[in-house]
Amino acid sequence: MVTVSKDDMAIKSYQSQAEVLVKNYLLAAPFIPYTSILGGLVAAKVAYEFTRLISNFYFKTYAGLTKIQRIEWNNRGLSSIHAIFISALSLYLVFWSDLFSDQRPTDFVTLRSSPLCIFGLGVSVGYFFADLGMIFWFFPSLGGLEYVIHHSLSAIAVAYSMFSGEGQLYTFMCLISEVTTPEINMRWYLDTAGMKRSAAYLINGVVIFLAWLIARVLLFVYMFHHIYLHYDQVVQMSPFGRLVVFAVPSALFIMNLMWFAKIIKGLMKTLAKRQ
Template sequence: MSVKQQAEMLVTDYLLTDSFLPYTSIFAGIVMSKMAYDVTRSISFHYFKGFTSLTKIQQIEWNNRGMSTIHAIYITIMSIYLVFFSDLYTKYDQHQQALLFTLRSSPLSTFTLGVSVGYFIIDLSMIYWSYPSLGGMQFVLHHLLSLFAIAYSVFSSEGQFYTYMVLISEATTPGVNLRWFLDTIGLKTSNAYIINGAVMFFAWLIARILLFGYLFYHVSQHYAQIVEMHIIGYILVFGVPSVLATMNIIWFGKILKGLKKQLCNQKANRRGESIV
């Protein structure tokens, strides 16, 4: 048997089996996150002249935000597909006719969540070692809740549908990171910064306010299936979205306040220019 055949057998018969898939996916997430961090650092060092002038902690945060942006794009696309376009949680095949949608999973859905667990492990570790430079207690609480809830869905296969609904909120992360990048390189007064603020407002409104409202409505309509979950899953379905929704509303208020301030400043500047 050739080395290639042995490697294929190792992957199909062990690493991608149901029992090993959670661990394989988490390891893949850790490796992919490290690669994303290194790629961001390499591209920034060679193609962005101002990168070397940043402080050490700014460079770390720059690379960290590049990594989080890549993860956010990946998990948002997969979450939207699995929630709205896949038939995993809506249609029942011959072997799963009696299986509640709250208990349904697939190798793809489990692997995708495992990759996200790997990312949150890396990001939470970086926040811990650089605390509080990469984020305060709000970020720590957000990551701990997310990590525990996603990991539970990976290993138990429970509540993956609602986990993915919450993860769609990662769609706002690229805008948040771009805002930090523009601020760091001195473009806080640019049109790009203002446009980014407006886009963030609408993205946050849709992905972190309205979508969470729909999530709670969906939970109320399918409560009979949710009570069939394990007590831990039951608590997570109600507890994690509630805490995150509260944090989202607080952050949304800050975004709205900042956007109003930017628009007022821009209007004042235009008036000053017209007078001159």
């Protein structure tokens, strides 16, 4: 005869209560936006501290940095972790999932959504809030006005898309551009570590050029073409939804082109020094 101790019964009771809490509240459709934003904020803190901890143990350069350099070092680790998560999720939803496929003509592509979409967008909103808070707190050490504009536009567009359910396809297309963030951060790490003349720095520069060209230039051109092909659906969105779809990607695209010009100039300068 199997006997169950009071401790086992207490553990099972706590597990049952936790399952009810998660199912009925944390993962219930009405609460996913809020729990995912909170999760994004918590994940941002964890990623920041994880970067600090790992850097203390494995990177000798870290100990010799100034206080603000260590803060930026940790912040860039946080942004890289978020970028890997959201760009991978966005690539899956846009190109591999059938959620936004034109093979489903029964509803408008501009109104399609899923719990996974809402969760991913919420995590990104939490990250943008956390990063904006740090940028304002240490302004302008972690980024100037262009970073404030970029993060503010991104947070507004992502939050609106998450809560309204409109234009999530185009939001994820924009978020794919985060795939360039780890390379940009790696460039800063190499520079800070005194490896600006290394082969790794040059290779990283070439990777940045290719990734930026594909994810922040050509992909945006593809997105504008997609909007043009589905214009009849886009114009039936709410007025603010149409503004987000037309204005935010256009503003980001202009900024991407300006930064791309600087990337080309920097790469050419680096290659010229090596000849």
